[in-house]
Amino acid sequence: GNSVTQMEGPVTLSEEAFLTINCTYTATGYPSLFWYVQYPGEGLQLLLKATKADDKGSNKGFEATYRKETTSFHLEKGSVQVSDSAVYFCALVYQAGTALIFGKGTTLSVSS
Amino acid sequence: DTAVSQTPKYLVTQMGNDKSIKCEQNLGHDTMYWYKQDSKKFLKIMFSYNNKELIINETVPNRFSPKSPDKAHLNLHINSLELGDSAVYFCASSQESRNHEQYFGPGTRLTVT
Numbered sequence: 001g002n003s004v005t006q007m008e009g010p011v012t013l014s015e016e017a018f019l020t021i022n023c024t025y026t027a028t029g030y031p032s033l034f035w036y037v038q039y040p041g042e043g044l045q046l047l048l049k050a051t052k053a054d055d056k057g058s059n060k061g062f063e064a065t066y067r068k069e070t071t072s073f074h075l076e077k078g079s080v081q082v083s084d085s086a087v088y089f090c091a092l093v094y095q096a097g098t099a100l101i102f103g104k105g106t107t108l109s110v111s112s
Numbered sequence: 113d114t115a116v117s118q119t120p121k122y123l124v125t126q127m128g129n130d131k132s133i134k135c136e137q138n139l140g141h142d143t144m145y146w147y148k149q150d151s152k153k154f155l156k157i158m159f160s161y162n163n164k165e166l167i168i169n170e171t172v173p174n175r176f177s178p179k180s181p182d183k184a185h186l187n188l189h190i191n192s193l194e195l196g197d198s199a200v201y202f203c204a205s206s207q208e209s210r211n212h213e214q215y216f217g218p219g220t221r222l223t224v225t
Contacts, residue, residue: 032212038153043202044216051212087153093212099145099157099168100204100214107153 002027006090006103013110019077021106023064023090026071031092033057033066033073034100038087047075047088080110115139116217118203124223125193133188133220135203141215142208143167144186146178149200149219161186162208193224 007022025031035047035057048057053068062077073090090103116137125131137144145160145168159178160168166178175191190197203217 034213036216043218044155044204046213046215049213089155093214095212099160099170100147100155101157102155105153105155 002031002092002094002101004090004092004101004103006088006106008104008106010107010109013080013108015082015110015112016079017110019075019080019084019108021075021088021090021108023073023075023103024071025073025090025092027092027094029094030068031094033064034091034093035062035064035073035075036089036091036102038089038105040086044089080108082110082112084108085110116203116205116215118201118217118220120220121218122221122223124225126225127193127195129193130189130191131193131222132190133201133203133222135186135188135217137184137203137205137215137217139205139215140207141205142183143206144180144183145204145206145214146186146188147202147204147216148172149202151199155202159186159188190222193222195224198222198224 003026032051034049036044037047048059050057050066056065087105091100143162146158161180164180180186200219204214206214
């Protein structure tokens with residue numbers, strides 16, 4: 001079946017450090033890929049997306065590239081801030097109107 | 113303006129009670145969803161409706177019953193609440209023609225004692 005695997009957390013970094021959160025997926029066909037972020041006590045916000053191979057999604061300094069050959073969609077940021085502390089979810093969906101399949105989430109904690 | 117709203121935000125109740133969670137979206141989307149987030153933060157789909165028609169009905173106890181009075185609303189009714197129902201429930205919506213993006217509500221934290 002379709003699934004998403006994320007690196008286990010928590011990830012603890014100092015401010016201005018480089019961030020990578022690994023995400024790989026298992027799917028037949030060509031899903032759309034997403035990163036969602038959940039700040040403490042809040043709902044999920046779409047951080048970025050990519051809908052086809054080699055697309056790069058970017059937002060707020062975060063980037064992720066849809067790599068079909070490695071079935072990966074790793075999230076990166078060059079310099080994290082304390083305000084980036086949150087839970088990050090990688091997800092896929094096959095077609096509009098179907099459910100998102102989420103990874104288990106990775107908790108990021110950034111200290112000053 | 114709030115795009116996807118849920119009420120209540122917090123719900124504390126006793127085992128055996130019946131409760132409802134309401135969701136409304138003002139985005140004009142045609143599909144709505146309920147997801148459950150467990151204590152380990154894992155998110156899983158429960159139901160989805162498209163234009164008031166049930167599309168996805170995952171393996172959840174039949175004590176959970178979604179109802180969509182119109183395409184802007186999707187409510188979740190839970191009968192005979194159990195301790196294991198304690199979780200955060202998220203409503204979401206999407207438009208079929210728009211890049212598969214789903215917009216989430218703020219969540220309802222249900223605690224069953």
